[in-house]
Amino acid sequence: MKSKFLFSPEMVYLNHGSFGACPIEVFNDYQNWQRKLEDSPVQFITKTGIEALDISKKALAGYINCDSEDFFFTSNPTTAINTVMRSLKLNEGDEILTTDLEYGAMDYTWQFFEKQTKAKYVRQSIELPIKSKEHFLEMFWKGYNENTKVIFISQITSATAIIFPIKEIVTKAKQLGLITIIDGAHVPGHIDLDIKSMDPDYYTGALHKWLLAPKGSTFLYVKKVLQKNLDPLIISWGYGNPRTARGQFLDYHEYNGTRDFSAYLTVPSLLKFRKDNNWEVEIKKCRQLILEWYPKFCELLDTKPICPVSSDFLGQMFTVIVNTEKPIKLKEELFNRFKIEIPITEFKDKYGVRLSVQPYTTISEIELLYDSLKKIKEEGVLIK
Numbered sequence: 001m002k003s004k005f006l007f008s009p010e011m012v013y014l015n016h017g018s019f020g021a022c023p024i025e026v027f028n029d030y031q032n033w034q035r036k037l038e039d040s041p042v043q044f045i046t047k048t049g050i051e052a053l054d055i056s057k058k059a060l061a062g063y064i065n066c067d068s069e070d071f072f073f074t075s076n077p078t079t080a081i082n083t084v085m086r087s088l089k090l091n092e093g094d095e096i097l098t099t100d101l102e103y104g105a106m107d108y109t110w111q112f113f114e115k116q117t118k119a120k121y122v123r124q125s126i127e128l129p130i131k132s133k134e135h136f137l138e139m140f141w142k143g144y145n146e147n148t149k150v151i152f153i154s155q156i157t158s159a160t161a162i163i164f165p166i167k168e169i170v171t172k173a174k175q176l177g178l179i180t181i182i183d184g185a186h187v188p189g190h191i192d193l194d195i196k197s198m199d200p201d202y203y204t205g206a207l208h209k210w211l212l213a214p215k216g217s218t219f220l221y222v223k224k225v226l227q228k229n230l231d232p233l234i235i236s237w238g239y240g241n242p243r244t245a246r247g248q249f250l251d252y253h254e255y256n257g258t259r260d261f262s263a264y265l266t267v268p269s270l271l272k273f274r275k276d277n278n279w280e281v282e283i284k285k286c287r288q289l290i291l292e293w294y295p296k297f298c299e300l301l302d303t304k305p306i307c308p309v310s311s312d313f314l315g316q317m318f319t320v321i322v323n324t325e326k327p328i329k330l331k332e333e334l335f336n337r338f339k340i341e342i343p344i345t346e347f348k349d350k351y352g353v354r355l356s357v358q359p360y361t362t363i364s365e366i367e368l369l370y371d372s373l374k375k376i377k378e379e380g381v382l383i384k
Contacts, residue, residue, distance in 0.1 A: 001360040004277070012365045014342040016356035017161070017186060017317050019087055020209040027216040029269035030214045033262035038096075049261065056267040060219065063271060064188065064205070069246075071221040071265040072253040077185040078105050078206035079207035080220035081152075083233040083253070084181055085113050088150065092118035097143045097178075099126045101347055103158040106183060110152065120147070128348065130307040133165045140169065150179045153260040156186035159345035161317040161354055162307045163191065170200050185218075186210065189274075190283075191315045195221055202226070207263075210316070210358075212270045214263040222249070232256060282359035286316045289357050293366055294318040297355070301383070306352075319345055319352035322373075323384040327351045330382045340365075 004023050007013055013021065022030070033052070037044045054068070061068035074080050090096075100123040110121040123145030130136050138154075151173045153165045166182060173180045176262060181202040187193050189211030195203060203221040207213035222230055227249040232239055238255030247256070274280065294309050303321040307313040324330050327344040330351075334340040345352045355369065377383040 001277070001282075002362070005360055007360075010339050012338070012340045012368060014355055014357075014361065014365065014369060016358050017158070017209060017354060018068045019215060020206075021358070021360070022208070023270070023273050025211055025273050025319060026212055026266050026270045027214060030262055030266050031047045033265045034260065037260060037262060043346055044325055045258070049265070052265045053261065056265045059267045059271055059341070060207075062379065063267075064195050064219075064221075066196070066221055069250065070224060070227070071219045072250060073261065074204075074218050074220055074253075075216045076204055076218050077183060077204045079233065080218055081109055081181070081183060083220060083230065083350050084202050084222075085109055086233065087177075087229060087231045088113070088117075089229075090117050090119040090149055093147055094119045095122050095145070095147045096118070096120070096152050097122050097124060097140075097148050098152045099124050099140060099154075099157075099164075100163070101126055101157045101160055102154055103151075103183065103185070106154075119149075122148070128160075128306045129304060130162065130313065132308065133168065133312065137168060137172075141172070144176070146180060148176075152181045152183070154183040154185070156184070156190065156315065158186065159319065159347040159352065159354070160306055161186075161314065161319045163313050163315060165312075166200075167198055186315075186317075188219075199223075207267070207270075210337070212273065213266055217263040217266070220253075248253060264341055277359070279359065283316060286357040286359060286361070287311060287314070289319050289361075289363075289366065290314050290316060291353075293355070293370075294320065297353070297370065297373070300370060301353075303378065314327060316358065317354055317356040319347075319354040321350050322353050324351055325384075327381055330376070333376060333382055334369075334372060338368065340369055340372060342363060342369065 005021050006024055006027060013301040057068040085209060096119060114121050122143050123141055126139050127334045153164060153169060156163050170180050173283055180200045182200045184203055184205040186209055188205040188207055201223050207217040208215045232252040234256035238251035291309055294305055297320040298305055301320055301322050343354050345354050
């Protein structure tokens with residue numbers, strides 16, 4: 001399977017969760033769209049590329065189960081959440097409820113919003129290890145009060161790799177009349193995603209992590225009743241002089257200046273690759289490897305799992321706590337000495353090694369990570 005990707009042959013890539021990997025077949029499709037853009041820029045940007053964009057959106061809509069008119073592409077989830085954030089109409093004292101396990105860039109985004117609006121970003125503490133869904137939900141909703149207006153939460157956390165029970169959170173939030181903004185950066189192509197069934201107000205998911213798209217490809221879904229209230233992050237022709245029949249929502253957000261949107265057009269190609277290579281079957285094996293190896297790594301590093309070792313909380317990655325005072329040095333050691341690309345994450349004053357497993361990951365690579373950490377631990381300098 002690894003031969004179908006563009007990896008440097010000497011590198012062991014165990015960090016799919018950060019930036020993903022694009023198959024050669026999909027990357028060639030991506031470059032083919034770029035060539036078409038350069039062959040006839042005006043026709044591509046105004047006609048043929050837009051037609052291809054509609055085809056790609058319909059393919060993705062079928063995969064995530066929503067209408068293709070209810071989302072647009074953007075470069076990354078950070079941009080998507082910034083778009084939503086800038087259109088929220090909150091007052092001083094209103095609260096956005098989240099967890100203390102969210103992606104750092106999102107914390108910064110909401111801290112900026114706090115300064116601008118005097119609203120309050122509430123990072124509800126989540127005790128680790130999480131014992132059950134009920135345990136998590138009990139902890140999370142302790143942060144709710146009469147001032148809470150918005151729920152912002154990851155479906156799969158970045159630093160801890162834990163799957164949160166988002167369906168249950170969205171259902172209760174609707175009963176309480178709250179706006180739900182879901183950061184699903186790690187979800188598409190990783191675990192099942194059914195937008196209509198979940199029914200969030202806003203949902204963003206990256207295509208370039210687990211779904212195998214080229215870098216810089218993400219979608220932002222917005223519930224129909226909220227679309228007219230979403231201002232564009234960039235004001236351009238679609239705002240003041242719409243020339244299409246696509247409607248205000250797409251005019252506002254899909255026409256925001258000259259750009260290369262070729263990455264957005266590869267969804268049919270990547271879905272074909274996944275089908276041709278039995279990807280859905282193969283990733284089930286990856287999930288099983290995660291469940292098998294997580295306890296082994298915990299034992300090696302003298303720690304315990306931070307959530308139940310089950311498919312309810314873990315997909316194709318786990319984070320194991322590592323006792324180190326030099327996380328950057330540890331990451332560099334793993335790469336420079338063993339050629340292992342893997343992140344050292346930080347959460348709740350702890351550090352963790354986050355392992356991602358894809359069908360191109362071999363057992364020998366996981367064993368190399370295990371043996372490398374064991375050797376570093378025995379040396380007693382970077383791991384205690």
